[in-house]
Amino acid sequence: MSKTAQPSRLVVTGDSRLRLPRHIKLRHDKGRGKWLILAPERVFEPDEIAVEVLKQCDGERTVQDIATILAAEYQAPVDVILNDITAMLQELADKGVLRS
Amino acid sequence: MNELAPDTVIEATPVNESTNCARAPIGLLAELTHRCPLQCPYCSNPLELERVNQEISTADWQNVMRQAAELGILQIHLSGGEPTARTDLEDIVETAAEVGLYTNLITAGVLLTKERLQKLRDLGLDHVQLSIQDVDPENAHRISAYKGGAEKKHEVAKWVRELEMPLTINAPLHRQNIDSLPRIIDYAVEVGAGRLEVAHIQYYAWALRNRAALMPTREAFMKTVEIVDEARERLKGILVIDFVVPDYYAKYPKPCMGGWGRGIMNVTPSGRVLPCHAAESIPGLEFDNVRDKPLAEIWLHGQAFQKFRGTDWMKEPCRSCPRREIDFGGCRCQAFALTGDAANTDPACSLSPVHQEWAAIADKEAHGKSPELIYRRMGKAPSAPAKN
Numbered sequence: 370m371s372k373t374a375q376p377s378r379l380v381v382t383g384d385s386r387l388r389l390p391r392h393i394k395l396r397h398d399k400g401r402g403k404w405l406i407l408a409p410e411r412v413f414e415p416d417e418i419a420v421e422v423l424k425q426c427d428g429e430r431t432v433q434d435i436a437t438i439l440a441a442e443y444q445a446p447v448d449v450i451l452n453d454i455t456a457m458l459q460e461l462a463d464k465g466v467l468r469s
Numbered sequence: 470m471n472e473l474a475p476d477t478v479i480e481a482t483p484v485n486e487s488t489n490c491a492r493a494p495i496g497l498l499a500e501l502t503h504r505c506p507l508q509c510p511y512c513s514n515p516l517e518l519e520r521v522n523q524e525i526s527t528a529d530w531q532n533v534m535r536q537a538a539e540l541g542i543l544q545i546h547l548s549g550g551e552p553t554a555r556t557d558l559e560d561i562v563e564t565a566a567e568v569g570l571y572t573n574l575i576t577a578g579v580l581l582t583k584e585r586l587q588k589l590r591d592l593g594l595d596h597v598q599l600s601i602q603d604v605d606p607e608n609a610h611r612i613s614a615y616k617g618g619a620e621k622k623h624e625v626a627k628w629v630r631e632l633e634m635p636l637t638i639n640a641p642l643h644r645q646n647i648d649s650l651p652r653i654i655d656y657a658v659e660v661g662a663g664r665l666e667v668a669h670i671q672y673y674a675w676a677l678r679n680r681a682a683l684m685p686t687r688e689a690f691m692k693t694v695e696i697v698d699e700a701r702e703r704l705k706g707i708l709v710i711d712f713v714v715p716d717y718y719a720k721y722p723k724p725c726m727g728g729w730g731r732g733i734m735n736v737t738p739s740g741r742v743l744p745c746h747a748a749e750s751i752p753g754l755e756f757d758n759v760r761d762k763p764l765a766e767i768w769l770h771g772q773a774f775q776k777f778r779g780t781d782w783m784k785e786p787c788r789s790c791p792r793r794e795i796d797f798g799g800c801r802c803q804a805f806a807l808t809g810d811a812a813n814t815d816p817a818c819s820l821s822p823v824h825q826e827w828a829a830i831a832d833k834e835a836h837g838k839s840p841e842l843i844y845r846r847m848g849k850a851p852s853a854p855a856k857n
Contacts, residue, residue, distance in 0.1 A: 376661065378706030392595050392635045394571065400493060400541045407571040409596040409635050409664060412495060412543055463706045465635075465663045 379469055381459040383451055387467045388428035395423050408466055422454050491769050493541030498548055498735040505551040507577050508614040508844035511641055511676035511683055515749055518847050525740040527557040529760060531564040533736055536764040538568035548575040559592055566593025573598060578625035579618050590632050597629045598637040603646040604656045612645055614844050626660035637664040643683035650693050654700045658708055665708055667697055669715040673747045673802055675845045681834040682842050690718050716817035717831040722799025729801060730778035734768060742767045744774050747802040751811045777801050784812055786820045
């Protein structure tokens with residue numbers, strides 16, 4: 370019935386350029402003093418690292434780029450950071466929070 | 470990553486903190502009207518539907534939106550009845566978006582045009598939840614008493630995606646359509662939905678009237694669990710499936726509304742503010758109106774909100790139960806409907822003294838001959854109860 374191709378899972382790698390779709394809103398909630406992600410019939414509470422990562426997801430930078438930036442900022446090995454954030458971003462992608 | 474708090478009945482993830490005092494609500498269910506072209510026999514609206522001349526004005530709803538944002542509410546669920554039956558939906562959406570609320574349209578879709586949907590999107594509508602009665606048009610017609618609904622909904626789903634809006638398909642599940650579940654899942658993927666709610670219906674109000682016609686057997690229910698588990702794995706990253714189980718086959722009750730007066734409030738078409746959409750079925754509760762009092766005052770101090778907030782109201786076995794702040798004793802409305810006391814444990818709980826008897830009735834009804842459907846209609850609620 371549909372002309373569009375079958376949708377497929379977004380698999381996050383170091384080369385992925387991710388962004389938040391328009392309907393996903395990362396915002397700081399003043400009343401609660403927290404960062405929140407507003408999504409369809411969902412509210413997520415990202416931790417500090419997730420907020421840092423998501424702010425960098427502009428559709429231009431790759432996950433590898435973001436890992437490099439964070440590695441410098443937190444003085445941690447880049448491969449460890451890359452591993453961690455890839456897993457976290459995959460989890461968010463599976464929840465529909467990110468797209469490439 | 471944690472989900473912040475209970476957002477809908479389905480998304481009830483309790484957060485472990487003191488529960489006796491109010492905190493800011495997360496979501497507001499705005500029942501803009503009880504008018505609806507469909508007549509689904511499991512409608513979540515009360516048996517006594519509010520009429521068009523009781524409905525509050527555009528300005529009243531806009532005021533609710535502004536107050537909701539100030540109160541800390543994050544998401545507005547524009548519901549009904551059929552919310553698109555209100556010609557001022559655009560004005561309400563516009564105000565909600567202006568004050569930063571995440572707007573969700575819960576619709577049957579049949580009254581929409583593509584132009585109107587586009588306008589709503591341009592005014593800031595964030596998400597569309599479209600209900601379907603079945604993928605089989607004939608059966609959908611029979612369930613909703615609305616001809617051509619399935620075809621129209623399919624078209625609406627297509628428009629939502631063409632307009633690049635996120636889409637949830639909501640499929641209430643019951644004895645009359647339970648065998649269609651695999652096709653419902655395929656349908657959700659095919660129309661490009663990001664989420665599917667497979668929601669076994671909850672047996673209050675209209676659905677309770679129709680229980681014998683709608684209750685699936687335990688075997689049929691268990692089959693749906695398997696189907697959903699398999700589909701979730703297969704469709705990971707493509708379709709998020711939320712699954713609501715029927716209370717009758719649960720071991721523990723659901724944390725109804727994520728706990729009474731804890732994360733969600735409901736405003737009826739006439740402006741009455743309820744802790745849940747069925748709360749008017751409980752006698753002795755006093756409901757304030759948005760036209761009389763500020764929303765914050767109602768949330769914090771309203772008699773109906775305070776009555777079952779937290780755990781102080783509980784009796785045994787809830788009072789000493791280690792799960793008391795997980796499920797909050799289940800559903801107050803169901804406890805009242807089935808035991809005559811809203812402070813009793815929800816019969817959905819295996820610790821309720823009437824649980825066995827209650828589950829046996831469901832089982833008997835599910836295996837018996839299905840009676841005729843009693844359709845949701847305006848006017849005096851039908852008095853004939855479903856046969857046991």
